Amino acid sequence: MISSNPLRRSPLHEALQELNPVWGKVHEMQVPLRFGGAAKESQLKAELSLCDVSCFPKIGVKGPEALAWLVQTGTSVPDSVYGVQPLGEGGLAIRTDRQEVFLEDALGGQRVSQLESALQAHPPGVCLVRRRDASLALMGAGSNRVLRETCGVDFSRPVTGVVMTRVAGVSCMVLPPQSAGAPAFRFWLDPSYAPYLWEALLEIVRHHGGDAAGLEAIDPSVGKL
Amino acid sequence: MIDRLPPQPHEWIDRAQRIQFEFEGRQYSGFAGDTVSTALWANGVRVLGRSFKYHRPRGIWSLSHLDTNAMLETRQQTNIRADVCPIVPGLSVKAVNTVGGVEHDLAAVMDWLSPFLPVGFYYKAFHTPGRLFPFYERRMREMAGLGSVNPDRHLEHTPKRYDFCDVLVVGSGPAGLSAAVAAAESGLQVLLVEENPRLGGSLCYQAANDSEAHKLQAGLLERALSLKNLELRCSTLAAGYYADHWIALIDSTRMTKLRARSLVVAAGCYEQPAVFRNNDLPGVMLASAAQRLIHQYGVRPFREVVVLAANSHGYQAALDFVAAGIRVQALADLRTQGEPSSLAAQVKAAGVPIHNATCVSEATPKRGLRSITGAVLSSVAAQGSIQPGQSLRIACDGIAMSVGWTPADGLLRQGQGRLVYNCEVEQYVPEELPDGVFAAGRVNGIYDLAARLDDGFAAGVEAAAYCGAQVSSSRQRPPRIGPARSHFYPIASHAKGKNFLDLDEDIQLKDIEHAVQEGFDNLELLKRYSTFGMGPSQGKHANLNVLRAFCRLTGQSLDALEMTTARPFVNPVPLSHLAGRIFSPHRQTPLHARHKEAGASFMHAGNWLRPEYYAVAGRTRQEAIAEEVVAVRHRLGLIDVGTLGKLEISGPDAAAFIERIYTGRFARLQPGLTRYVLMCDESGVIIDDGVAARLGEDRFYVTTTTSGSDAVAREMRRWAMVWRMKIVLVNATGTYGAMNLAGPQSRRVLESLTSMDLSAGKFPYLGVREGEIAGVPARLLRVGFVGEWGYEIHVPADTAVWVWDHLMEAGRKFGIRPFGVEAQRVLRLEKAHVIIGQDSDGLTHPFEAGMQWAVKMDKPFFVGQRSLAILAKKRPTRALVGFALPSSYAGPIPKECHLVIESGEIAGRVTSVTFSSTLGQVIGLAYVKPEQSRLGTTIEIRVGRGEMIRAAVVRTPFYDPQNLRQSQEVALQEAS
Incomplete structure (x- = not known):
């Protein structure tokens, strides 16, 4: 049965569904809140993880x-x-x-x-x-390792503002963490490329010991909304 | 290990770790740090491989990554160079390019047949009779190539990586280390790469007994290691130089794509061989190879040696051999005056007889060519030619050659550096290098150790200054001074041949002589005819000698010659490193998952994945497609058209802009209406089409073809800048999902999901409306691409699935069917709607495609107008027409690109064709000669193997020519 409330859908919905997340609803979009336990998500956030943040208007x-x-x-x-x-x-x-x-x-x-x-x-x-860009967050101390395999920009040097570049062959707007200790690299891209980029990045993230993380890794209060 | 020497002071092996490995089915042992070549040589094995063409036995030659006659394979990898492949426990290797093993290679008969296989023989031998060529081709395929690929090997991941630095230094000899330290001490990020597993360059083998040199090196290394901003990477090859100092670095696991701000090449030189009869056999090697064996690996290269020298390095090598307990039977010096330095006296004092103005004219082989038994020395004249008369035969099992060097300047040449031949040092040296690229050390023609250190330091400072660093000190570049280290002609002719210039390709001196005689007296032609320099070592030990021979044969001078073009990579690179992790982006519409669930068979449309058709159990592909067509014609179909380009153009000049970009008239198009758009380039060629919807006075929404969105948007931006028009252009292709609900029931279904008035009066054909569908803001366009009443529905991408689901649910009771690209192609062909890129090509203009109606030549201006005005006056050369086969036709159906033939000549081609179940016949579009375009004309189409079929030119559209399906009355009738 189709709900009477129009529901937005992330371009990564099907890819996320395969990872069996705990779902929530944010800004009228179904979002994965977490994939594993809180401790695991917290560890991933600190070490290396990839998160779909396409829900933000x-x-x-x-x-x-x-x-x-x-x-x-x-x-x-x-x-x-x-x-x-x-x-x-x-x-x-x-x-x-x-x-x-x-x-x-x-x-x-x-x-x-x-x-x-x-x-x-x-x-x-x-x-x-x-704008209906897909958006991803790459988090953790290992983020640069992933970027070194996918992007020709040197993010080890300070970069203010966004960079227009390619990540794994896809044109993206990339915002590096703007201060020491800030959590994540943010990417925005054409949603039609999102399933491909998610798959490509997740493979590399996993190769380096990381995994997908839910929105609670970005903001723990999301589950309470 | 019968040829292992006692421990050497700076050896690279670890004698505490003994390693077993297998070569050609036999077990051997070596030490950690040994390569396959050095371990085998230490075990007395002399035949390491077979040559490419003649299958002659080959042994150690250079031991510097260039011994491409000693190539191995394992079950996992092939074409592994034995001189650099480290032995590891469990290693099992065999030589490539043999028939029956390296020791008893049956293909060695090729050496015996060599008189019948001269240079370029394949051009002559296999040319006629032509009927035998397939036989020759099969034999050549069996014989040619090196190594074999195991398709069952396990997959290894070799992902590439990016890296960055301020200064890249290539080479870790005295010049390279000095340059790296100088650049790093100015505060920059410096990366030094060294191809070998240890740092030190030539000091590791050429100055092994020079304690002063080693003290200098140790001091430099200590300084280097203390600098945190200097990274040292061994076993890393700088393989290719690309624009803006992008350098490919290759190590054992990956390719690193390095972006440097400047580059210092201190890669040294390759020692060059002498040319004499049997100079290729095991036991004949470069003096530096013998020194590497002794000092780096603790291996005795031979027991009795004749040294052939033309510089002081040969004398130093002779002293090294004496110190290692090798009997130096003689030293032959090509130079008339011999060695000017004190080394000559030292060699003499060591009991070695020295013969000036003498060459080695022949190495005498052991039976089976597996080693040598002696060397024949001959007198040589001042200009380098052998004097007839007495020769001297000396017994030995080794000949060490030190007759010259050529710079390792591949990266400099790839960077378009200009190198010229310097007669002072008898080598090519850099004359002009690109900005940010510097050379130092022997590659720069500097040989003296102190001078190399200064040269390196100066280069490092220059590189740092180029990067904008504050440099506190600088040094003068030392001059390039003699004596020359390279002999100008170390080539000895021999009546019996087998004096090899290029060991990779088995090219002898007489091959070059014959080629020049045959008229290949241009270096580029000679290269391609003889294949010199085309082997795995890329001519590093061959090119210079071939050039010398070529110059002597043609009377040219070496310094007047242009070298052949250098291209990446400088050494062989595994294909797996180049493949890496392939990034091949593809695009999906937001409805992709729904298509998968519905059983879609996907196809690539550019970089999009689109449903070709939806599989139905028990139905073939053709049947499924036909059912989709029927559903659209008689009930209801839904297709995802989200791949269409979508551009939003607004601003005070929006209408004027559209008027200029497209061939039609839009300035007076009323808001709420759409119009077909045709785009041409400045030569009048059709490049795209679509629909322009006027949403407001200064707001347009324009669609493009799937593959055209980015190019059209780019072109529009360019024109907007050129014309300085006040518009805002947004490429919204990914922002919106889109679907086409088409069929007699479309209006009824859509009415259940919206409050918009969809009646023909309020929403006519070619109208556009903005409203809500299933609660989602939507743009609706009444278009007729498939020839039925229908709506193209554009919604924000993140709500597309919601709308699709609602449409499918609402249409269920009317038998709604999703339909794919193939059904759409049939439907649009029945209406004779052109597909740009299929029914047009790179030269098609609107007049020959029957699209005059879309071109308003009386407008003040549009892109391509001027060219079309000229074309309109010219006699047309072709015309796009509709054709049909009779309903009773039961033969083969023509395919796209089948030719239209008239009087035995090509008159045109089929562009689109299908069997139309709606019409019960085969229909299509084809280009024909203008005189064939009259209705009723019979055209002949060739359908494979010369069979011709006859079709009739008919009026188009084939289906619903009056467009009645868009009229309300007909639609309502169908729907009821």
Whole structure:
């Protein structure tokens, strides 16, 4: 029977289903909360793990008046292209072009939906860009080992902001951890490539002793939502 | 081990670890650190392999990664070089390229047949009669090649890896270590790679008895090891240089893709052989190989040796042999004046007779060619030719050659460095190198030890400065000074031949002479005709001597010659390392899992996976496809069209932009309507098509072909910049899922899932609406690609499965069927809808594809207009027409690309063809001559093996030519 509430589906849903997770619902999307016990997930987070975080709502705002409009709404806009600013409530604002900003809410955030509603009024010079990117988090001390096998960017040196590059042959926007001790590398990519990239990265993560982790590894409070 | 020497001061072996291994079915032992070659030699084994063409016995030659006549295989791997393959417990190897084993190779008869196998013989012998060529080809395939692949070997993972550094130094001899230390002391990240398992380069074998040199090396190594920003990697080959200092590093387990900011090549030189009769047999080797055997492996290379020298290294080698207890029977010096340094006196004092202006003209073989019994010495004139007259035969079991060097400059050449022949040092040296690339040491023509250290230091500082580091000191580059270490012509002719220039390819001096005589007097042609330099060692021991011979034969000078092009890799690399973990991205629509569950058989459409058809138990592929077609025509079908490109174009110039990009008219297209779009390039060739939907005054939603989305988006961005138009372009291909609900019941089913008014009056054919389907925001386009009333439904990708499920559920009682690409192709062909790339090619323009209707030549401008104006005035050369076979036809059905023949000439080709169950006949599209395009014309199509069938040119569309299926009345009638 089909539920009356429209349910979003991660492009990785089938791949995750095969790993028998404990499911939850976040932002109207079915998400794996965890795959194993809490201790195991915590260990994976510290050592090496891969997590699907496609559930976080996201939009793009683009156009000659996009930056000014965002500032008007109280949104912090990065100064430089590929710069990153916090969006509030744990979200991110990433400047992806001279006149384009990518915005993503974190768990429980509402900022993106507020901005999307405001854009329905079609303010002049501002376009809503629907974003349904797949998104992954690569976590743990062993992350660089995985990246060394899949990506030609030297992440051992400090990188501020995002990098547009290829990971395992797929074009991705990559955000390295922005401070020492920050948890994860984040990737955003075209959802049609997501099943392939997940499979490719998970194989390498497992080769180096890691595994898939659920959303509770990112935010333990997710199970309580 | 009969030829093992007492422990040597700097040997590489560990005598505490004895290892058993097997070679050619026999057990041998060696020590940890031995290679197969050194362990076998220590056991008195002299025949390690057989040559490529003549199957002559071969032994140790260079012991420097280049002994490609001693290649082995195991059950897991083939073409393993014995001179670098370490022995490990349980190792079992045999030689490649033998028939019946290396000792008694039956194919050795080829050596006896060699007079009938001169250079280029295959071009001449196998040319005629042509009917015998298949026989020759089979024999050659059996004989040719080296090693065999075991398809049952277990899979090994060799994933590649990226790595980064500021300065890469190649080579760990004095120059390399010095350069690495200098660069690291300026604070940069430095990586030094060394091909051998130990650091030290030539100091490991050439200065083994030189305590001062070893003290210097030890000091340098201590400094290197103390620097945390200097990484030393042994057993790692820098195999290839690519743009922007991207270097391929090869070790035993993987290829590392290194990006350096600068490169210092201190890779040294390859010692060069002399050429004389039987210079290839076991026991004849380079002097440096003999020194490596002694100092690195503690192995006696021979018991009695004749040294052939043309530099001080040969004299040093002779002294090393004496110190190791080897009897040096004589030293033949090619130079008229002999050795100027004190080494000559030392050699004389050691009791070794020295013969100046003397060469070795022949090695006398033992029966069976498995070793040598002596050397024949002959006088040589100043210009290098042998003087007739007396020769001297000396008994020995070894000949050690030290007549010259050639730089290991492969990486420099790959980087487009310019190297020129320097007569002062008689070698090629770098004259001009790319930015960020530096050379040091012997590869740079610097031989003196102190000078090499200075040269290396200077190169390291230059590399550091190039990377922007603050350098506190620098050193002058030392000059390249003589005496030359290489003899200008170490080649002795012999009437009986078997004086080899290239041991890999079994090329003798007379082969080059004959080739030049035959007219191959250009170096590039000579290379291809003779195959010199094409063996596994890539000519490292052959090219220079061949060039010398070539110059002498053609009267050219070596410094005027251009070397042949150097390409990666510098040494053989296992294919598994290149394969690594293959990243071959593919794309899936959000509905992929639903197709799998429904039994889809997938196909590749570009890098997308799409359902070709949905398998049904008890039905063949053709039957399943036909059923899908019937479902769409008479009930309801649902196809995933999520692979279509989807572009959102908005802004004040959006309409004007679309008007310029496409051939049709869009400026006055009303919001809420769609129009077919055709895109041409500037030469008027069709490159893409799709549908443009006007969502608002300055908002368009445009679809492209599956394979065209990225290219079209890129092209649009480019034109937008060129024209400076105010638009916002978003490539939303992955953002939306899309599906086409088509068939007489489509409206009824969709009405149950939306509150939108779907009546023909409110939502006409070619209209576009935005609303909700099953609670999900959606864009609906009424398009007719498959020729039935239908809706192309575009929804956010993460809700596509939700909408698909609702449509399938709502359509169940109407017999809804998912249909795949093959059914869609049949349906669209029945409507004669063109598929770009199938019914068009790289030259097709709209007029010959029957698409004049989509081209509005009276617009002010569109891309390709000017070219189309010219084409419109020209006489057409072909026309795309529809054809049909009679309903009663029961013969073979033509295939795509079958030719249309007229009067024995090609008149065109079939582009699309199918049996239409709807129409009960074979239909298709084909290019024909314009005069054949008249309706009713009979065309002949050749369907394999010369069989011709006749078809008639018919009007298109084949099905529903009036497009009545899009009219409300007909649709309602069908639906009831």
